[in-house]
Amino acid sequence: MRGGAADRSGLIHAGDELKEVNGIPVDDKKPEEIIHMLAISQGAITFKVVPGIKEDTQIREPKVFLKALFDNDPKKDSSIPCKEAGLDFKKGSILQIMSQEDATWWQAKHEGDANPRAGLIPSKQFQERRFALRQPVTTLPVQRTMSRRSSDAPQRCTTESVSPDDVTVEFAEEFEEETAFTSGLAGFRRSFRLSRNRKTNKSMYESKKSEMYDMADVPTYEEVASYRRHSGAKHRLVVLVGPTGVGLNELKRKLLISDPQHYSVTIPHTSRPKKTHETEGVEYHFISKHLFEADIHNNKFIEFGEYKGNYYGTSLDSIRSVLSKNKVCLIDVQPHTLKHLRTAEFKPFIVFVKPPTIDRLRETRKNAKIVSSKDDKGSSKPFTEEDFQEMVNTAQMMESHYGHLFEKVIVNDDLSTAYSELQQALKRLETETQWVPVSWTHS
Ligand SMILES: Nc1ncnc2c1ncn2[C@@H]1O[C@H](COP(=O)(O)OP(=O)(O)OP(=O)(O)O)[C@@H](O)[C@H]1O
Numbered sequence: 001m002r003g004g005a006a007d008r009s010g011l012i013h014a015g016d017e018l019k020e021v022n023g024i025p026v027d028d029k030k031p032e033e034i035i036h037m038l039a040i041s042q043g044a045i046t047f048k049v050v051p052g053i054k055e056d057t058q059i060r061e062p063k064v065f066l067k068a069l070f071d072n073d074p075k076k077d078s079s080i081p082c083k084e085a086g087l088d089f090k091k092g093s094i095l096q097i098m099s100q101e102d103a104t105w106w107q108a109k110h111e112g113d114a115n116p117r118a119g120l121i122p123s124k125q126f127q128e129r130r131f132a133l134r135q136p137v138t139t140l141p142v143q144r145t146m147s148r149r150s151s152d153a154p155q156r157c158t159t160e161s162v163s164p165d166d167v168t169v170e171f172a173e174e175f176e177e178e179t180a181f182t183s184g185l186a187g188f189r190r191s192f193r194l195s196r197n198r199k200t201n202k203s204m205y206e207s208k209k210s211e212m213y214d215m216a217d218v219p220t221y222e223e224v225a226s227y228r229r230h231s232g233a234k235h236r237l238v239v240l241v242g243p244t245g246v247g248l249n250e251l252k253r254k255l256l257i258s259d260p261q262h263y264s265v266t267i268p269h270t271s272r273p274k275k276t277h278e279t280e281g282v283e284y285h286f287i288s289k290h291l292f293e294a295d296i297h298n299n300k301f302i303e304f305g306e307y308k309g310n311y312y313g314t315s316l317d318s319i320r321s322v323l324s325k326n327k328v329c330l331i332d333v334q335p336h337t338l339k340h341l342r343t344a345e346f347k348p349f350i351v352f353v354k355p356p357t358i359d360r361l362r363e364t365r366k367n368a369k370i371v372s373s374k375d376d377k378g379s380s381k382p383f384t385e386e387d388f389q390e391m392v393n394t395a396q397m398m399e400s401h402y403g404h405l406f407e408k409v410i411v412n413d414d415l416s417t418a419y420s421e422l423q424q425a426l427k428r429l430e431t432e433t434q435w436v437p438v439s440w441t442h443s
Contacts (some may be wrong), residue, residue, distance in 0.1 A: 001085060002098035002107045003116035014101075015052025022046050064097040065111060065226075067435060069219035069404035072121060079130070080120060081105065087119025091404055094224065094435050095121065124220045131218045219404040224435040227347070234323045236429060237346040240332040241402070242353035243394035245370040245387060247412040248332040251353065254419045255330060255426075264327040266318035269295070272310035285318070303337055319346065328426065335402040342405070344440040349429055351422065352406040354395050356413035361388045364413060407434075 006012045018026055018034070022041060026034050038045065074086020087108055089095060098118040099107040104126045107118035122130070229236065240248045255263045267281060271289040280286055287295070292311040296304060304313030314331065322329035323346075333341070341348045355361055361383070369380035370387055399406075408425050412418040 001120075002118035003109065004118070008116065012047060012049060013052060017050040017052065018047060019050060020046075020048035064100075065224050065435065066095050066097055066108070066221035067224045068093045068095055068221060070127070074120070077122075080122075082120070085120045087121050089121070092407075095221070127220045128218045131220075223438045225438040225441045226433045227436040227441050228433040229430060232326075234326070235328045237319060237323065237341065237348045238328055238330050238426060238429075239338065239341060239348045239350045240330065240353055241335050241338070241350060241398065241406070242332075242412075243355065243391045243398065245383065245391055246353050246355050246395070247415065247418070248353055250415065251412070251419055251422055252330050252332065255423070258423070262328055263330055264322045264325070265330050266314050266322060268312055268314055268318070269301075270310060270312045272308075272312075284312075285315075302331075302340060303333055335398050335405075338402065338405050342437070344442070347436060347440050349408070349426075349434075350406050351408045351410060351425065352399065352403070353418070354399070354409055354411045355388075355391045356411050358388050358392055360413050361391065364415075 001007060020026060021034060021037050022045060024037065026037075029037075068089050068091060071091050072087070072089050074080050074083050074088060077083065077086060080086050087095070087110070089110065094111040095108040096111050097106060097108050100123070102123070104123055105120045106123045108121045109115065109118045240251065242248050252265065256265065268284055269287055269292065270284045271287060271292040274280065274284075274286045278284070278286075289311065292304075292313070295301060295315065296311075296313070300315050300317065301313040302316055302319070304311055306312075314333075319329055319331065338348070338350060356364070365383045365388070368383060370383050371380055399409075408422075410418050410421050410425075
């Protein structure tokens with residue numbers, strides 16, 4: 001093992017031929033017998049070896065760090081050659097790779113670990129292969145969202161594709177207007193309300209077919225490098241993800257109120273006519289349906305939906321506009337959108353907001369209201385048992401399919417605790433070094 005006693009001694013190498021152990025010839029012995037001799041010997045061990053060809057290229061190779069995208073418990077791994085030599089790690093652990101010589105078992109240690117001894121980890125290829133064998137092709141529950149769009153609508157706007165968390169975007173405009181607050185933060189109330197409620201048959205949403213392929217990916221490792229934002233550089237995009245009603249808007253609202261000069265949200269586009277009290281670029285960017293469709297075609301929207309025959313959407317340029325003002329841009333999206341945002345340009349910091357247990361939801365949300373999916377008005381109503389259950393189930397599904405993309409998980413039990421956890425995480429983001437995909441550090 002890299003960093004183990006033999007490696008550190010510098011005297012014994014892979015490829016050496018072992019002739020004797022403690023003066024006992026081992027030419028005729030099986031490896032298990034030699035291992036047994038080693039296991040029962042005490043104190044210094046003497047080897048007689050015929051040196052093989054020395055390979056020391058590894059030492060000069062640059063350090064490689066990988067972020068683990070799955071949990072690994074060698075004790076439960078029946079294929080590992082030696083459980084004691086295995087490295088235990090969790091999703092999100094940063095591993096320093098010490099050897100990739102073996103196609104099946106790499107050697108690695110936890111980044112920053114003072115112990116130089118490496119442990120065995122499954123190689124990327126091996127992990128992918130055994131995961132594929134373990135997982136029979138799963139048939140995901142088919143959820144169809146009824147679309148009101150006309151047949152000539154842009155192709156990407158289809159709602160016929162299916163996914164485990166088949167989603168709908170519901171633009172609850174009336175509700176947004178009801179909850180309007182001070183004009184300085186006006187952008188906030190115009191954000192999309194994202195409804196992932198399967199009960200609804202009133203909403204329209206583009207659900208990219210590629211979402212199905214997300215599920216086919218086997219999350220193994222991602223090569224990462226350390227990154228620290230230098231002063232004056234654009235902020236990382238802050239992306240909140242979570243089930244409907246979990247409190248994404250509430251958390252965003254609190255951040256905006258806390259420091260409107262520092263935090264901001266995007267201004268959505270719409271193809272609906274401007275109302276008399278509205279101003280272009282304040283509530284929305286008002287564009288024609290024709291232009292909206294052209295922009296959809298040109299992939300200008302990160303998310304878009306249709307409501308009462310009008311399009312609403314969040315454009316990539318609206319994110320760029322906030323970031324170029326040197327502000328922290330807060331957005332909340334459907335999880336399948338994440339992969340489109342994971343670019344060197346946006347360097348998204350993805351926060352998963354998770355509901356607490358159902359008992360705690362009952363206690364904490366007694367007086368809270370959720371946007372109703374049962375009527376067209378988007379009016380708010382108290383949470384029901386069904387809402388709580390759905391919130392918990394959706395959260396589980398999101399975590400199991402997209403958990404490897406979340407850099408921070410916050411349980412929204414007590415609101416002020418969740419908020420201060422978020423605030424602290426965002427502070428650290430601006431001051432501390434983080435591990436990000438290596439490709440983000442090349443640009
Ligand atoms: N920790 C909490 N304790 C009590 N009430 C909360 C908590 N977090 C949020 N709420 C309340 O729950 C309701 C729904 O919150 P919010 O609108 O922020 O959810 P959301 O995730 O944005 O939902 P949607 O996706 O439907 O827009 C609001 O009334 C909010 O005040």
